[in-house]
Amino acid sequence: MSQTLPHGRVVLTSNDAAAHAVMLARVRAIGCYPITPQTLIVERLAELVAGRDDIEYANLESEHSMFGYVIAAARAGVRTFTATSSQGLLYAHEQLHRASRERVPLVVVDVNRAVFAPWSIEPDLTDSMSQRDTGWIQLYCSSAQEVLDSVLCAYRIAETAMLPVMVCAEGFLLSHTSEVLELPDQDTVDAFIPEFHAPADWLLDPDTPSTFSAMPEPNDYYAFQRNVAAAMDDARGIVEAVASEFTSHFGREKIAALELTGNPDADTALVAIGTIADSAQELVDGNDDLLVIRVHTYRPFPAAELSAALARASYVSIIDRAAAFGSLGPLGADVRSLELGHAKAAVNFVCGLGGADVTPATLRWAVKQTRSSGVQGGLAPIYVPEGV
Amino acid sequence: MLASQILAETFARAGFWVQSFPEFKAERRGAPISAFLRWDETSRIHRRYKVQECDVLVVVSPAPPSPEILGTVRPGGLIVLNREPRFPHTGPFDIARVPASRIALENDILSSEGRPMGNVAVLGACVRLLVPDGLAFLEEAVAARMSGAMADANVVAAREGYARCAKQHAVAGDTPVELSPGPEHASARRRSRPLFAVSTTDSRGNHTGTWSLDRPVLTDECTACAVCALFCPEGVISKNDGSMVVDYLYCKGCGICEVVCPVRNAIAMEPVSA
Numbered sequence: 190m191s192q193t194l195p196h197g198r199v200v201l202t203s204n205d206a207a208a209h210a211v212m213l214a215r216v217r218a219i220g221c222y223p224i225t226p227q228t229l230i231v232e233r234l235a236e237l238v239a240g241r242d243d244i245e246y247a248n249l250e251s252e253h254s255m256f257g258y259v260i261a262a263a264r265a266g267v268r269t270f271t272a273t274s275s276q277g278l279l280y281a282h283e284q285l286h287r288a289s290r291e292r293v294p295l296v297v298v299d300v301n302r303a304v305f306a307p308w309s310i311e312p313d314l315t316d317s318m319s320q321r322d323t324g325w326i327q328l329y330c331s332s333a334q335e336v337l338d339s340v341l342c343a344y345r346i347a348e349t350a351m352l353p354v355m356v357c358a359e360g361f362l363l364s365h366t367s368e369v370l371e372l373p374d375q376d377t378v379d380a381f382i383p384e385f386h387a388p389a390d391w392l393l394d395p396d397t398p399s400t401f402s403a404m405p406e407p408n409d410y411y412a413f414q415r416n417v418a419a420a421m422d423d424a425r426g427i428v429e430a431v432a433s434e435f436t437s438h439f440g441r442e443k444i445a446a447l448e449l450t451g452n453p454d455a456d457t458a459l460v461a462i463g464t465i466a467d468s469a470q471e472l473v474d475g476n477d478d479l480l481v482i483r484v485h486t487y488r489p490f491p492a493a494e495l496s497a498a499l500a501r502a503s504y505v506s507i508i509d510r511a512a513a514f515g516s517l518g519p520l521g522a523d524v525r526s527l528e529l530g531h532a533k534a535a536v537n538f539v540c541g542l543g544g545a546d547v548t549p550a551t552l553r554w555a556v557k558q559t560r561s562s563g564v565q566g567g568l569a570p571i572y573v574p575e576g577v
Numbered sequence: 578m579l580a581s582q583i584l585a586e587t588f589a590r591a592g593f594w595v596q597s598f599p600e601f602k603a604e605r606r607g608a609p610i611s612a613f614l615r616w617d618e619t620s621r622i623h624r625r626y627k628v629q630e631c632d633v634l635v636v637v638s639p640a641p642p643s644p645e646i647l648g649t650v651r652p653g654g655l656i657v658l659n660r661e662p663r664f665p666h667t668g669p670f671d672i673a674r675v676p677a678s679r680i681a682l683e684n685d686i687l688s689s690e691g692r693p694m695g696n697v698a699v700l701g702a703c704v705r706l707l708v709p710d711g712l713a714f715l716e717e718a719v720a721a722r723m724s725g726a727m728a729d730a731n732v733v734a735a736r737e738g739y740a741r742c743a744k745q746h747a748v749a750g751d752t753p754v755e756l757s758p759g760p761e762h763a764s765a766r767r768r769s770r771p772l773f774a775v776s777t778t779d780s781r782g783n784h785t786g787t788w789s790l791d792r793p794v795l796t797d798e799c800t801a802c803a804v805c806a807l808f809c810p811e812g813v814i815s816k817n818d819g820s821m822v823v824d825y826l827y828c829k830g831c832g833i834c835e836v837v838c839p840v841r842n843a844i845a846m847e848p849v850s851a
Binding site for chain 2: 198200202225244304307308331332359361362363365366367368369464466467468470471546548
């Protein structure tokens with residue numbers, strides 16, 4: 190395997206695209222633990238890192254340790270990477286809370302895979318969407334190009350906001366799918382991602398001993414949490430600014446919060462996330478009465494942008510590929526929390542769990558149900574029946 | 578999976594937008610799997626869902642395709658087989674054959690277990706049938722994804738596959754392919770599904786024998802000592818009426834039985850297609 194990265198128009202999977210982005214970002218510490226469908230990312234990185242003494246590649250004994258490793262490495266002032274899926278992410282759950290509250294600018298790729306039980310290696314978004322309250326910025330991708338571009342942007346976002354970023358890509362539908370993309374060269378990326386300079390009072394530095402994250406008195410604890418909340422709010426502007434700079438620097442559009450396609454004044458809107466929104470492009474072709482909104486940045490939730498995008502829609506279908514039992518789906522609950530008083534119906538659908546196929550026919554069915562429901566949308570999502 | 582990626586890269590080099598993806602179930606590495614390729618002349622491919630029907634079916638494995646797989650080919654489609662003798666069936670599609678395993682043997686393209694790897698020779702045939710001007714792109718794609726002697730041998734295999742593929746014409750005596758009744762089976766499965774996540778299917782329905790490339794064949798030398806049955810990790814060898822029997826429905830073809838057999842020439846591993 191060549192040590193020189195290719196560049197230009199190439200055919201890569203999203204897993205390969207993620208690995209190349211990590212190398213282009215000049216990561217210094219990589220924590221690894223294999224899990225399908227993510228494994229090919231760390232395998233590719235092992236090949237690319239071989240023979241390099243400026244990059245530490247560590248095989249850890251679990252995902253929990255792996256997140257502990259990258260947190261510690263980042264606090265020592267180096268740029269890090271790790272990747273996981275499903276049970277691995279869930280096993281690391283408590284480290285996720287720690288990473289955001291300690292303001293660690295990790296970049297992690299979660300290759301979305303359904304959660305146990307029963308066993309499945311197929312895609313759905315329940316693994317990462319169920320981590321939505323852990324204080325991580327979450328970016329959901331719909332192509333290999335977007336995985337590559339988002340990982341590059343993620344380092345800029347994380348190190349500016351001092352918050353961890355999770356780049357999410359559905360297993361197989363993206364991770365193992367080869368497609369055409371543009372791979373930038375090293376110099377272009379170097380001009381976009383400066384060296385990581387951690388704030389001095391945050392850095393683990395043996396010369397200036399400090400105690401980190403020890404037990405504070407309640408009002409101090411509360412103040413730290415408010416700081417995280419404020420940092421997440423500020424991250425909206427950072428995501429926007431980094432995407433805009435990426436677009437002009439690389440000459441390729443980088444979506445920030447939302448991607449809108451179709452007629453912005455349409456009476457009917459479909460809100461989706463990940464690859465489902467890409468498949469929905471087929472519904473836009475030749476249909477003047479449909480606006481498709483793809484949510485790319487899910488946390489911080491782009492409430493203002495979504496409210497504006499939905500201002501003229503009378504019928505809103507919200508498509509989740511994740512389960513949140515006993516409530517609306519994650520995206521459904523978030524969209525329904527917006528002021529949608531003008532809409533006649535805003536209906537949440539859950540589909541595609543465990544890799545169940547979501548086709549344009551599924552989405553047309555959802556839009557039709559929304560237009561004929563005659564109700565605001567109910568308090569529970571509609572689980573799309575099998576075979577639709 | 579690699580074959581599908583190389584073909585995707587070939588189409589991309591020929592100027593198409595491509596999308597190629599494998600389908601995994603519970604196979605181990607090295608088992609034959611399905612992979613899919615979409616290509617489009619004009620725009621990026623947005624279809625992020627499975628391929629249920631295809632225009633072209635490429636069978637790299639030397640084993641003949643099952644009725645289930647043949648049933649996914651649209652009327653008017655094309656089937657490309659890694660096969661030397663005629664495929665004695667007919668249907669609403671064109672059939673082309675390429676002796677890909679033979680080409681692999683001739684060029685010493687073997688897996689670590691010594692099996693001929695006809696993948697790239699089959700791709701040569703695909704390029705001839707689908708993008709006749711594209712042989713150079715296939716050679717470039719092979720060179721980009723392989724290195725050294727392996728790349729050189731596979732470039733030759735690509736050319737040989739391109740040159741030695743031929744469409745076959747239906748003759749009297751060909752039997753029409755029997756297409757499987759898919760939807761009824763699916764609804765029966767839906768009705769019998771349990772309430773809890775115990776098991777959605779009877780695991781006996783998972784015919785792991787389809788993963789195998791070779792199978793153990795017992796000869797007259799076999800003394801029915803049953804050492805093979807003791808070591809078989811799948812438990813598919815048993816003693817019946819004083820002789821050993823292999824259940825090929827579940828045999829994964831690992832060959833451990835052949836290694837542990839204390840009798841000379843009692844077990845021979847033979848290709849599944851034979």
